[in-house]
Amino acid sequence: MNRPSSRVDAGEPAAINAPAGAGLARFGRQHALQIGILAVALVIWIVFVIGAPSTFLSYDIYQAFMSTTPFFAVMALPLTLLVIAGEIDLSFPSVMAFGMTAFSFTLVYRGSLLLAFLAAEVAGGLAGLVNGVIVARWGIPSLVATIGTQFFWRGVVLVTTGGNGVSLLPTRETLFYTTMVGRVLGLIPAQMLWTIFMAVFMSLLLNRHRFGAHVYLVGDNIESARLMGVNVPQRKMLLFVIMGLAAAFAGLLVSLEVTYFWPTLGDGYLLTTIASVFLGGTSVFGGTGSTLGTFVACFIIGAINAGIVAIGLTGFWTQLIYGLIIVVSVTLQTVLSKKLT
Amino acid sequence: MSVNLLEVSHVSKSFGEVKALRGVNFYVQQNECVGLLGDNGAGKSTLIKIITGYHRPDPGGRIFFQGQPIEHLTVARARQMGIEAVYQEKALADQQALWRNVFMGREIATRLGVLDIRRMREETRRLMVERMGFTSAITPETMVRTMSGGERQGVAIVRALYFQAELIILDEPTMGLSVSETQKALDFIRGIKTAGKSCIFIDHNVFHVYPVVDRIVILDRGRVAGEFLRDRVTLDGLTQKLRLIAQRGSLNDFPVA
Ligand SMILES: Nc1ncnc2c1ncn2[C@@H]1O[C@H](COP(=O)(O)OP(=O)(O)O)[C@@H](O)[C@H]1O
Ligand SMILES: [Mg+2]
Numbered sequence: 001m002n003r004p005s006s007r008v009d010a011g012e013p014a015a016i017n018a019p020a021g022a023g024l025a026r027f028g029r030q031h032a033l034q035i036g037i038l039a040v041a042l043v044i045w046i047v048f049v050i051g052a053p054s055t056f057l058s059y060d061i062y063q064a065f066m067s068t069t070p071f072f073a074v075m076a077l078p079l080t081l082l083v084i085a086g087e088i089d090l091s092f093p094s095v096m097a098f099g100m101t102a103f104s105f106t107l108v109y110r111g112s113l114l115l116a117f118l119a120a121e122v123a124g125g126l127a128g129l130v131n132g133v134i135v136a137r138w139g140i141p142s143l144v145a146t147i148g149t150q151f152f153w154r155g156v157v158l159v160t161t162g163g164n165g166v167s168l169l170p171t172r173e174t175l176f177y178t179t180m181v182g183r184v185l186g187l188i189p190a191q192m193l194w195t196i197f198m199a200v201f202m203s204l205l206l207n208r209h210r211f212g213a214h215v216y217l218v219g220d221n222i223e224s225a226r227l228m229g230v231n232v233p234q235r236k237m238l239l240f241v242i243m244g245l246a247a248a249f250a251g252l253l254v255s256l257e258v259t260y261f262w263p264t265l266g267d268g269y270l271l272t273t274i275a276s277v278f279l280g281g282t283s284v285f286g287g288t289g290s291t292l293g294t295f296v297a298c299f300i301i302g303a304i305n306a307g308i309v310a311i312g313l314t315g316f317w318t319q320l321i322y323g324l325i326i327v328v329s330v331t332l333q334t335v336l337s338k339k340l341t
Numbered sequence: 342m343s344v345n346l347l348e349v350s351h352v353s354k355s356f357g358e359v360k361a362l363r364g365v366n367f368y369v370q371q372n373e374c375v376g377l378l379g380d381n382g383a384g385k386s387t388l389i390k391i392i393t394g395y396h397r398p399d400p401g402g403r404i405f406f407q408g409q410p411i412e413h414l415t416v417a418r419a420r421q422m423g424i425e426a427v428y429q430e431k432a433l434a435d436q437q438a439l440w441r442n443v444f445m446g447r448e449i450a451t452r453l454g455v456l457d458i459r460r461m462r463e464e465t466r467r468l469m470v471e472r473m474g475f476t477s478a479i480t481p482e483t484m485v486r487t488m489s490g491g492e493r494q495g496v497a498i499v500r501a502l503y504f505q506a507e508l509i510i511l512d513e514p515t516m517g518l519s520v521s522e523t524q525k526a527l528d529f530i531r532g533i534k535t536a537g538k539s540c541i542f543i544d545h546n547v548f549h550v551y552p553v554v555d556r557i558v559i560l561d562r563g564r565v566a567g568e569f570l571r572d573r574v575t576l577d578g579l580t581q582k583l584r585l586i587a588q589r590g591s592l593n594d595f596p597v598a
Binding site: 030208209210211213214216217220221224225226227228229230231287288 | 393394395415416417419420426428431432433434435436437441444445446447448450454455456458482
């Protein structure tokens with residue numbers, strides 16, 4: 001289908017000259033996914049406000065969302081880039097724990113929070129690099145490779161810790177703790193700011209940087225990306241490394257928030273994180289996706305649990321409603337994107 | 342005589358058991374257009390993918406560009422030197438905007454890699470008007486999936502021309518095109534010579550190749566089976582020789598000049 005009317009682009013100042021209706025229609029088509037997910041979020045929010053006004057019109061519930069949703073949002077954002085490139089990572093829950101193992105050991109034996117932080121990130125980056133080498137250099141499908149590394153890193157964590165947790169209570173009064181998970185002005189959880197930072201960074205990387213341009217190309221048509229000189233293995237490896245760094249970071253946020261490192265850290269984050277990416281409109285087939293979509297989807301997923309309880313249903317409903325929202329939204333997105341192009 | 346723009350010497354390529362190329366010698370002169378003919382599976386695409394740095398030749402083969410031996414040729418390196426290719430298989434990323442396709446793998450960006458999207462859009466719009474003759478219904482933001490086969494091939498060809506390539510390689514660019522679209526593609530190829538550049542043109546159809554090239558090389562089962570200057574051979578004669586090669590496998594007794 002050819003696009004009618006003006007040659008002027010939406011999004012550029014010159015668009016003022018275009019007929020307003022046509023410009024708006026094109027904007028709508030180009031950002032259909034983002035508009036769709038925002039609409040879904042709005043509907044859910046209205047339902048919650050009507051169902052439990054006292055809860056959803058007070059600040060406390062939003063503070064709660066901003067404290068827990070970042071734990072998986074900081075991983076869902078880089079995962080979005082990985083999925084756009086046509087790959088997947090299932091190992092990040094274990095990498096969260098692996099990073100924290102490195103953190104805890106360094107903290108216990110060296111006593112430096114900064115060193116411990118670096119150790120966690122090095123461990124996460126290393127785990128990501130291993131995934132990247134297996135997938136991009138050796139050509140193993142990422143679904144299989146990262147199921148394997150997921151078990152492997154969890155095993156490393158359990159063996160080295162002997163299954164024992166580590167208390168992080170001593171970190172409580174430090175600047176480091178405040179920077180990671182403190183309450184800014186006593187109101188906004190610091191992890192929320194980290195998530196916003198991550199969202200902006202990933203969005204710029206994806207849409208305004210050569211690396212992101214290659215991510216789209218690799219996911220859309222890997223053969224033509226290769227033929228046009230894109231260094232496909234290097235791009236993919238870097239994506240897995242970023243994912244590993246983010247997983248270690250998320251592990252740190254979760255553990256500091258509860259001031260304890262459990263060797264089972266990460267359990268329960270796999271499906272919510274992946275669901276956020278797909279709910280946000282990123283294509284399972286690669287080539288298209290949106291970091292804004294993922295960001296909003298994370299908060300939808302994060303809100304449902306608390307919201308369901310607040311409007312008087314039991315927690316048993318959570319999964320049922322997750323399922324409904326995910327299936328309906330993703331189906332709608334697919335149908336709409338076929339209609340609009 | 343001046344040095345050849347491109348020279349490939351004793352190049353072989355095996356894919357496991359399959360010997361796609363067996364000791365091929367091949368060259369392209371400055372401002373020369375070479376037609377590469379041969380049956381399906383003759384090794385034409387493999388040869389050009391070696392020239393563009395996509396495949397590495399088996400040990401022993403050598404590649405020279407402007408007289409310089411090139412070791413470890415990669416696609417990015419070949420494009421830097423001025424070798425651009427238009428491939429037969431779908432070479433565009435369907436779900437991406439036109440401008441992203443035009444600049445695929447060669448984005449305009451700062452040294453830190455920050456894209457200059459505005460400039461890429463403007464360049465794309467200019468190319469569309471000047472080179473592709475597109476209607477205004479297509480904008481730089483148009484998703485490639487929504488364009489016609491001819492328009493898409495036009496994008497692939499213009500993309501190659503845009504980067505001021507010295508050598509443009511076209512692998513079956515007329516495949517799936519209508520008669521008028523094919524004529525447009527052939528005009529593009531004539532334009533390459535007029536601009537003083539060189540080209541390698543692969544096509545199934547002798548009638549497409551003959552009118553636009555200076556020299557014709559025939560591949561057969563991975564070997565160069567014949568080579569003719571266009572001016573020394575008639576279209577009928579060429580067709581006949583192709584038939585003979587298909588039967589006998591070689592025509593090396595035919596003189597080049
Ligand atoms: N990537 C590859 N892997 C395995 N075999 C290949 C590959 N590319 C080409 N071939 C084989 O090499 C031979 C030559 O193929 P190709 O160069 O595509 O021929 P042409 O372009 O002349 O039709 C064929 O037998 C083909 O099957
Ligand atoms: Mg071919």
